[in-house]
Amino acid sequence: MRGIVSTGAVVLVILGFGNHAWWLAAGALLYLYARHGRGAPAPPPPAGTGAVPDSYRAYRERRDRQARWERRYRRERPLESRRQEREKSG
Numbered sequence: 001m002r003g004i005v006s007t008g009a010v011v012l013v014i015l016g017f018g019n020h021a022w023w024l025a026a027g028a029l030l031y032l033y034a035r036h037g038r039g040a041p042a043p044p045p046p047a048g049t050g051a052v053p054d055s056y057r058a059y060r061e062r063r064d065r066q067a068r069w070e071r072r073y074r075r076e077r078p079l080e081s082r083r084q085e086r087e088k089s090g
């Protein structure tokens with residue numbers, strides 16, 4: 001693959017002596033190969049696929065923390081929590 005790209009770039013450079021737009025094409029070819037070619041690092045995976053267990057764990061921790069705060073609030077302020085429960089139900 002590297003040989004094909006380098007040969008193509010050399011051909012485009014030679015053609016560029018008659019028309020300078022071919023030099024731009026050679027530069028674009030080399031840039032694309034460097035960016036997306038075989039030696040380039042793989043792009044990171046999408047955020048939603050590999051991180052599912054981590055995101056669920058974070059969700060559970062937030063849910064449990066919220067539940068602990070709500071229990072603490074009901075324990076420390078029983079009148080306010082009863083008033084809120086009455087407003088929700090009626």
